[in-house]
Amino acid sequence: MIRRPNGMALPVLVLSIVGVIAACLPAFLRIAPNRLLTGEAFNPHAWPVLGGWLLVVVCSSVAFPGRRVLLLAIAWAGVVGLPLLAGADAHRILMHATPYTRVQAGAGFWLGWLAAALLLLDHLRGMHKAAQAGAWLAALAAVTLAFVAGAFDSLSLVREWQAQRAPFTAATGEHLRLAAITLVLALLIGAPLGWWAWRTRRGDGVLVGILAFLQTVPSLALFALLIAPFAWLAHAWPALGALGFGGTGAAPAVFALLLYALLPVVRYTVAGLDAVPGDAREAARGLGMSRAQLLWRVQLPLGWPVLLAGLRIVAVQTIGLAAVAALIGAGGLGRFVFLGIGQGAMDMVMLGTLAIIVMALAVDLLFQGLLALTERRA
Structure with missing residues (x-):
C-alpha cells in the first residue's frame, strides 16, 4: 500500500x-x-x-x-x-x-x-x-x-419513494426482468459462440471484432435504430405484434442489451476454455471421451469460474444500460430518472439512480459469492 x-x-x-x-x-x-x-x-x-x-x-x-x-x-x-x-x-x-x-x-x-x-x-x-x-x-x-x-421518513428521498411506491415496485420488477432475460440469452447464445470461436481460431478475430464494434455504438443510438426494424417485423407478422413484439417496448430493448452483453460472454468463454490445461484435455481423450463429453465433463467445469466472472460483468453492465431502455417504452427504473429530469424533480432522479446502483451492487455481491463458492468447490 x-x-x-x-x-x-x-x-x-x-x-x-x-x-x-x-x-x-x-x-x-x-x-x-x-x-x-x-x-x-x-x-x-x-x-x-x-x-x-x-x-x-x-x-x-x-x-x-x-x-x-x-x-x-x-x-x-x-x-x-x-x-x-x-x-x-x-x-x-x-x-x-x-x-x-x-x-x-x-x-x-x-x-x-x-x-x-x-x-x-x-x-x-x-x-x-x-x-x-x-x-x-x-x-x-x-x-x-x-x-x-x-427515522428517515422526513427526508425528501423517502417521501418521494412513499409517494411513488406502487410504480417504483413495478419498475423495479421490470428492470430485473430485462436484466435477467438478457443474461439468460447472453449465456445461451454467447457461450456457444465463444466455444465456436475457440474451436476455429480463424473466426475468433472476426467475431470478436464485430462484437467489439457494436460496443462502440452509443446505447441511446442503438435503441433508436432498432425501433424501425422491430416495428416493421410486428407489422409484417401480426402474431408478433399480438405478443407485444413491436418497435418500442421490451423486445428491442432486450435485443440491444443482448448485443452489448455478447462480447464479454464470448471473450470469457474463450478465456475459460483456454484456462483448461492441455494435459487435462489429452488425458480425457485418452480415456475415450468424445468431444461433447470432453466439453461437459472437463472443459466446462474447469472453465466455469472464468465464465462466471464474465457473467458478473454482463449482469452489472446490463442493469446500468437497462436504464436507457425506458426511453423506448421498456419500463424499468430509468423511467424515474428521465421523468425526474423532465420535471426538474431531483428526488425522483435520485430515487431511480440509487435504486439502480443498489441493484447493481447486490447482483455483483451475489456473483462474487457464487464465484467464491465455485472456486472453493474446485
Missing part, C-alpha cells in the same frame, strides 16, 4: 481530505419549499463532523495499539450515523414547516457518506471475509432498522 512520509496510507489521506471538504460544505441538507426547487443550504453539524475527520487524520498518522479498530469504528459510525443525523434534522425542520416543504440530502451529506463508506471498505480490506461481511451486515441492519422505525 502506498504511504505518505508520515506513515499515513494514501487512500486514507485522500478520503480524509474529501471528508473534511464535505464537512465544510454548507449543504449537508437543503430546505426547499417544494419538491421542484433546490432550496437553502443547512449544515448544523459542521464542527462535530469535521472533528471526526480530523480524528481520522490524527489516528492514521500516529501508531498506537488498537488504531485499526478505532478507525474502523469511526468509519462505521460515519456510514450509519450520517443518515441518522440527516433523518433527525429533517424531522425537526418539518415540525415547524408547511406540508409541501422538502428536506433534501445535500452535497455535504453524500460526499461525506461516500468517503466514510470507502474508508470502511479500505480498513476492512485484508481482514477475514466473515469479519468484512459482518461489518457491512451490521451497518445494513442498523440502517434498515432505523428505516423501518421511520
Whole structure:
C-alpha cells in the first residue's frame, strides 16, 4: 500500500481530505419549499463532523495499539450515523414547516457518506471475509432498522419513494426482468459462440471484432435504430405484434442489451476454455471421451469460474444500460430518472439512480459469492 512520509496510507489521506471538504460544505441538507426547487443550504453539524475527520487524520498518522479498530469504528459510525443525523434534522425542520416543504440530502451529506463508506471498505480490506461481511451486515441492519422505525421518513428521498411506491415496485420488477432475460440469452447464445470461436481460431478475430464494434455504438443510438426494424417485423407478422413484439417496448430493448452483453460472454468463454490445461484435455481423450463429453465433463467445469466472472460483468453492465431502455417504452427504473429530469424533480432522479446502483451492487455481491463458492468447490 502506498504511504505518505508520515506513515499515513494514501487512500486514507485522500478520503480524509474529501471528508473534511464535505464537512465544510454548507449543504449537508437543503430546505426547499417544494419538491421542484433546490432550496437553502443547512449544515448544523459542521464542527462535530469535521472533528471526526480530523480524528481520522490524527489516528492514521500516529501508531498506537488498537488504531485499526478505532478507525474502523469511526468509519462505521460515519456510514450509519450520517443518515441518522440527516433523518433527525429533517424531522425537526418539518415540525415547524408547511406540508409541501422538502428536506433534501445535500452535497455535504453524500460526499461525506461516500468517503466514510470507502474508508470502511479500505480498513476492512485484508481482514477475514466473515469479519468484512459482518461489518457491512451490521451497518445494513442498523440502517434498515432505523428505516423501518421511520427515522428517515422526513427526508425528501423517502417521501418521494412513499409517494411513488406502487410504480417504483413495478419498475423495479421490470428492470430485473430485462436484466435477467438478457443474461439468460447472453449465456445461451454467447457461450456457444465463444466455444465456436475457440474451436476455429480463424473466426475468433472476426467475431470478436464485430462484437467489439457494436460496443462502440452509443446505447441511446442503438435503441433508436432498432425501433424501425422491430416495428416493421410486428407489422409484417401480426402474431408478433399480438405478443407485444413491436418497435418500442421490451423486445428491442432486450435485443440491444443482448448485443452489448455478447462480447464479454464470448471473450470469457474463450478465456475459460483456454484456462483448461492441455494435459487435462489429452488425458480425457485418452480415456475415450468424445468431444461433447470432453466439453461437459472437463472443459466446462474447469472453465466455469472464468465464465462466471464474465457473467458478473454482463449482469452489472446490463442493469446500468437497462436504464436507457425506458426511453423506448421498456419500463424499468430509468423511467424515474428521465421523468425526474423532465420535471426538474431531483428526488425522483435520485430515487431511480440509487435504486439502480443498489441493484447493481447486490447482483455483483451475489456473483462474487457464487464465484467464491465455485472456486472453493474446485
